[in-house]
Amino acid sequence: MALVVTSFEFTPPYKTDFKRAPPDIQSASDRTLKQLLTNSNSGSLRLHTLKGYPKPTIFKIDVIGHSWQITFEMIGSKANLLRLGTHKELDRNPRKSAQDASDS
């Protein structure tokens, strides 16, 4: 999947998320958005569409090198930034997690 992004806008919730994010995430989001501008097809972004919304043009990318993500809506070639956040998943298998812990 590739998008042509030529400009950005942000929503108040995005600014709130940005202000609350740690400094390293803020810096990484800078690099991530530059990557989106130059090559949205880059594997490091893991660009994908979000389903289950009234609008079909909602996308999510990874903040490069972190477990955080940026959600945005495409309006023409403008990316309207919606959210900067994390999505925590708990592992349902305690045996696997114990093994992971002992491996690390």
Added chain:
Amino acid sequence: MSTRFLGLRPTVTAGRLQTFAARSVAFLALVDHSPGSTAFDLGVIGVLHQDAIAWLGELEQAEILDVDPDGRTRDLLKRAVQTGERLYHRARDKYESTMGDPGLEEADRAAESSSTESLIAAIADYHNTLEDLREQIETRVALASKGTGEVFTSVEALMASLRD
């Protein structure tokens, strides 16, 4: 109790979603604050999870964007997620303790660890559905909000405005 068990499909409104979130917090507190058996905890978590799945499914079909105008539902879901994480780690500790208990007969250890594994899986599934739901709501609220109207063609200018 869950609308699902009354044979009703939840219709998404901000008020109903907030009621669902408050109910989730209340029932999770019941599990959190009572010594409870694993079977009881599994039963409550199972009902709560089915309720959350039903709401997530309805929300994904709904047109409504401003589902949480005062932020209360998001606060309640955050509390529910945090309680879920606490219950998860408590169950994980119990599992580790059972596996390492030399005083237990093998059959007792197998039975105890199996039921605790089921509880850990149920809490993880429920927690992860709540996170999906929380994300749906956060994204819808952001979609409902008006942009600043300022368009940036450079990331440097965008970052300067965000840091302002």
